[in-house]
Amino acid sequence: MPIDATQPYDDNNIFARILRGELPSKTVYDDDYALAFHDINPQAPLHLLVIPKGAYVSWDDFSARASDAEIAGFVRAVGQVARDTGLVVPGYRLLANIGPDSHQEVPHLHVHIFAGQKLGPMLAR
Numbered sequence: 872m873p874i875d876a877t878q879p880y881d882d883n884n885i886f887a888r889i890l891r892g893e894l895p896s897k898t899v900y901d902d903d904y905a906l907a908f909h910d911i912n913p914q915a916p917l918h919l920l921v922i923p924k925g926a927y928v929s930w931d932d933f934s935a936r937a938s939d940a941e942i943a944g945f946v947r948a949v950g951q952v953a954r955d956t957g958l959v960v961p962g963y964r965l966l967a968n969i970g971p972d973s974h975q976e977v978p979h980l981h982v983h984i985f986a987g988q989k990l991g992p993m994l995a996r
């Protein structure tokens with residue numbers, strides 16, 4: 872079910888539990904500010920998720936409350952993951968779902984990285 876991104880942060884969401892080590896993840900990148908791992912239900916040959924380590928529901932929440940260091944760290948991590956996984960030349964798609972209209976399911980900010988094939992039009996038609 873899509874979530875209401877205006878609700879307070881839920882400490883028991885799936886990505887909070889991954890960050891606490893309570894649930895496993897196939898991690899590809901980990902630093903002070905961000906964690907990147909394979910999506911459990913990939914929608915492309917390569918489908919990664921990058922999440923900030925702090926407790927933020929959405930992009931607007933993150934951009935309003937996170938420190939400059941957290942924001943820089945997260946944005947740099949997304950680019951680092953793209954470089955580390957060889958995506959700069961073939962290209963890739965970044966996507967962040969925020970709130971009910973976008974069908975955000977996990978109420979912890981995450982950026983999807985889709986890659987590994989021609990990804991087609993941006994939105995389903």
Ligand code: AMP
Nearest residue numbers: 885896909910911912968974975976977
């Ligand atoms: P969204 O609809 O943007 O909130 O996307 C949530 C994503 O999290 C979906 O693509 C799910 O497949 C993915 N997901 C849910 N649980 C896990 C998990 N335990 N490990 C990795 N990815 C997950």
